Amino acid sequence: MREVAVIGVGMTKWGELWEKSLRDIFVETALLALDDAGVDKIDSLVVGCMSSGIFVGQEHLASLLADYLGQAPVPAARVESACSSGGLALRTGFIEVASGMADIVLVSGVEKMTDVSGQEATYVLGTAADQEYECYHGITFPGLYALIARAHMEKYGTTREQLALVAVKNHYNGSMNPLAQYPYKITVDAVLNSVLVADPLRILDCSPITDGAAALILCPLELAKKMKKPLVKISGSGQATDTIALSSRKDITWIESTFQAAKKAYAMAGKKPEDIDVIEAHDCFTIAEICVMEALGLVEKGKGGKAVEEGLTSLKGKIPVNTSGGLKAKGHPVGATGVAQAIEIVKQLREDAGPRQVKGARVGLTQNMGGSGGSSVVHIFERG
Amino acid sequence: MREVAVIGVGMTKWGELWEKSLRDIFVETALLALDDAGVDKIDSLVVGCMSSGIFVGQEHLASLLADYLGQAPVPAARVESACSSGGLALRTGFIEVASGMADIVLVSGVEKMTDVSGQEATYVLGTAADQEYECYHGITFPGLYALIARAHMEKYGTTREQLALVAVKNHYNGSMNPLAQYPYKITVDAVLNSVLVADPLRILDCSPITDGAAALILCPLELAKKMKKPLVKISGSGQATDTIALSSRKDITWIESTFQAAKKAYAMAGKKPEDIDVIEAHDCFTIAEICVMEALGLVEKGKGGKAVEEGLTSLKGKIPVNTSGGLKAKGHPVGATGVAQAIEIVKQLREDAGPRQVKGARVGLTQNMGGSGGSSVVHIFERG
Numbered sequence: 001m002r003e004v005a006v007i008g009v010g011m012t013k014w015g016e017l018w019e020k021s022l023r024d025i026f027v028e029t030a031l032l033a034l035d036d037a038g039v040d041k042i043d044s045l046v047v048g049c050m051s052s053g054i055f056v057g058q059e060h061l062a063s064l065l066a067d068y069l070g071q072a073p074v075p076a077a078r079v080e081s082a083c084s085s086g087g088l089a090l091r092t093g094f095i096e097v098a099s100g101m102a103d104i105v106l107v108s109g110v111e112k113m114t115d116v117s118g119q120e121a122t123y124v125l126g127t128a129a130d131q132e133y134e135c136y137h138g139i140t141f142p143g144l145y146a147l148i149a150r151a152h153m154e155k156y157g158t159t160r161e162q163l164a165l166v167a168v169k170n171h172y173n174g175s176m177n178p179l180a181q182y183p184y185k186i187t188v189d190a191v192l193n194s195v196l197v198a199d200p201l202r203i204l205d206c207s208p209i210t211d212g213a214a215a216l217i218l219c220p221l222e223l224a225k226k227m228k229k230p231l232v233k234i235s236g237s238g239q240a241t242d243t244i245a246l247s248s249r250k251d252i253t254w255i256e257s258t259f260q261a262a263k264k265a266y267a268m269a270g271k272k273p274e275d276i277d278v279i280e281a282h283d284c285f286t287i288a289e290i291c292v293m294e295a296l297g298l299v300e301k302g303k304g305g306k307a308v309e310e311g312l313t314s315l316k317g318k319i320p321v322n323t324s325g326g327l328k329a330k331g332h333p334v335g336a337t338g339v340a341q342a343i344e345i346v347k348q349l350r351e352d353a354g355p356r357q358v359k360g361a362r363v364g365l366t367q368n369m370g371g372s373g374g375s376s377v378v379h380i381f382e383r384g
Numbered sequence: 385m386r387e388v389a390v391i392g393v394g395m396t397k398w399g400e401l402w403e404k405s406l407r408d409i410f411v412e413t414a415l416l417a418l419d420d421a422g423v424d425k426i427d428s429l430v431v432g433c434m435s436s437g438i439f440v441g442q443e444h445l446a447s448l449l450a451d452y453l454g455q456a457p458v459p460a461a462r463v464e465s466a467c468s469s470g471g472l473a474l475r476t477g478f479i480e481v482a483s484g485m486a487d488i489v490l491v492s493g494v495e496k497m498t499d500v501s502g503q504e505a506t507y508v509l510g511t512a513a514d515q516e517y518e519c520y521h522g523i524t525f526p527g528l529y530a531l532i533a534r535a536h537m538e539k540y541g542t543t544r545e546q547l548a549l550v551a552v553k554n555h556y557n558g559s560m561n562p563l564a565q566y567p568y569k570i571t572v573d574a575v576l577n578s579v580l581v582a583d584p585l586r587i588l589d590c591s592p593i594t595d596g597a598a599a600l601i602l603c604p605l606e607l608a609k610k611m612k613k614p615l616v617k618i619s620g621s622g623q624a625t626d627t628i629a630l631s632s633r634k635d636i637t638w639i640e641s642t643f644q645a646a647k648k649a650y651a652m653a654g655k656k657p658e659d660i661d662v663i664e665a666h667d668c669f670t671i672a673e674i675c676v677m678e679a680l681g682l683v684e685k686g687k688g689g690k691a692v693e694e695g696l697t698s699l700k701g702k703i704p705v706n707t708s709g710g711l712k713a714k715g716h717p718v719g720a721t722g723v724a725q726a727i728e729i730v731k732q733l734r735e736d737a738g739p740r741q742v743k744g745a746r747v748g749l750t751q752n753m754g755g756s757g758g759s760s761v762v763h764i765f766e767r768g
Binding site for chain 2: 001021050051053054056057058059060061062063064066067071072073074075076077078079080081082088091092095096098099100101123124127128129130131132135238239240241242243244245248256257260261370371374375
């Protein structure tokens with residue numbers, strides 16, 4: 001297998017982009033990534049998108065986007081793994097470059113979520129759960145994560161304030177990210193007094209509904225060296241699944257798919273949790289980030305809430321998590337999130353993250369998750 | 385890159401399977417393929433499916449199916465390229481094995497189309513076209529292919545009878561395939577007198593709405609040799625895109641994406657059109673098979689209709705096309721079609737195709753197409 005580098009990144013402001021269509025936001029970010037990489041032709045396109053079919057009535061998405069970018073007849077694949085579709089796109093592109101099938105691969109993530117009503121969006125997001133065994137009976141995603149949060153509080157003594165501190169930290173980081181949907185600081189009080197969504201989760205525990213896209217250019221590491229690009233290589237890639245229905249899990253506070261995906265990525269990269277300098281994790285709800293820290297091996301089982309309280313994952317902490325603002329502040333266009341996570345890590349490793357730079361970061365990790373942990377994708381990046 | 389072999393195939397009867405859910409038909413075929421390969425664990429799962437989101441309200445599909453098959457925490461990816469999703473799944477699995485990331489990969493295609501009304505199914509299939517530039521203005525897929533048919537008739541003198549002969553040939557072949565949705569012979573008269581759908585296409589020019597799944601097991605060729613499996617290797621894989629909207633093409637009678645994908649597959653395999661012994665082609669409408677024969681280089685531009693009339697592609701002809709019955713007789717569960725095409729070719733190369741066996745077939749080709757040719761995937765298979 002060939003070693004793989006990221007040589008271009010592209011992202012635009014996320015939010016409620018009613019004036020732009022899905023294809024517009026894809027093309028804007030793809031052109032930025034091509035420009036950053038200094039290339040104008042690609043050998044392959046991989047697009048991560050969860051549900052363009054229901055959100056905007058469009059399947060055959062990769063073909064449409066290759067065409068609209070002016071890159072036909074390039075091979076083009078759309079991949080889907082719910083909210084980890086972006087991470088899966090990165091993995092698919094990584095494998096394609098590693099295999100030798102393609103040299104320059106454009107990896108994109110995109111989702112246009114605000115062309116439907118909030119109620120409809122909740123239905124679409126529910127298609128990431130087991131419809132027949134979960135959603136038909138009335139549960140929604142905030143409900144599923146509320147069950148996880150309640151179980152974590154009961155089992156480990158995690159507090160309501162610790163949950164809130166995840167959102168406060170991520171909004172603090174996000175306040176320094178001009179591309180974030182909500183680049184504003186919030187307080188613990190604001191979280192605790194925000195509207196109740198599914199007890200114990202309040203609206204400020206939840207990532208928002210977002211339109212957005214993000215793009216990366218991958219190529220063989222040797223080619224990146226010849227092109228004299230800043231060297232960021234992907235040294236580990238792991239993906240894993242778990243029961244899609246929360247009700248089938250032995251322990252709903254433990255995200256086994258993230259544990260398994262991380263195990264593979266760590267092994268491939270020859271790294272341990274303590275080697276990681278900066279992390280982008282899937283904080284679709286505040287409780288998710290706490291569970292993910294545990295599954296990644298950053299803290300012991302049950303200690304995630306305490307660790308946030310102690311500042312372990314703050315920007316100045318030992319292992320900063322979600323320097324971009326995370327899904328909470330940056331927004332969560334579901335198919336794009338995994339790709340945007342990689343962009344933040346690449347910026348950090350290039351020392352190009354501005355006021356949210358983690359000094360001397362050399363190894364970064366992204367963790368992207370589908371549904372309530374039915375699938376996870378973990379990647380490890382290193383300065384080349 | 386490692387050489388890749390197919391060591392297992394699995395398919396069940398296709399049709400209107402109201403008593404089974406999507407996950408049931410996936411598992412049935414996956415178990416058959418695992419059994420045929422003689423393995424019980426896989427390293428990776430790739431699922432081709434066009435629109436489980438709209439058809440059955442379920443995304444996060446690969447995770448759900450990995451779980452239901454009892455294979456979690458296996459990595460699992462769903463890929464989508466409209467009606468060529470199955471072909472794309474095969475290509476994605478091929479690249480994964482070739483790269484060294486996985487040894488045993490289960491490649492599946494699945495679609496459950498009859499849980500919605502016919503009108504709704506027509507809407508869903510329309511998401512394979514450019515919704516904003518085509519479908520919003522009223523066109524449907526039979527309409528798009530009717531435009532192609534009319535243009536081919538005008539430009540090259542292709543006759544209404546020649547179109548009908550494609551359906552007659554494929555139903556003749558399909559009558560020998562017990563897994564086909566419509567394993568019945570039909571006549572030219574029956575086609576010409578069937579209900580008009582979109583002039584000049586009649587109902588017997590159109591592939592049906594189908595529930596179905598199909599599965600393959602891939603592994604490195606060296607491993608297949610050690611396992612003493614019948615050796616069928618994948619020697620070429622090409623994918624390409626074109627404008628998704630028919631209105632953007634220079635010549636709507638020419639399927640450029642198939643031409644480009646075939647060019648890559650022929651080059652990778654070191655083969656020419658005349659080296660191919662048996663073909664499964666994407667006859668979603670009778671005119672499609674005629675255009676595809678031309679784009680694959682089997683006949684000159686414009687000569688596809690005449691070639692069918694002369695029997696070139698009949699079971700006893702020089703290059704048999706759609707020995708399985710094709711999409712027309714076998715059925716067309718859109719995400720499964722590309723995988724089922726590969727199964728037929730593997731059976732032919734194993735000399736295991738029963739009464740529809742092409743004697744001495746050593747090299748086979750599959751051509752799977754999305755929409756009106758917005759994407760195409762071509763694979764070449766050889767006896768190992």
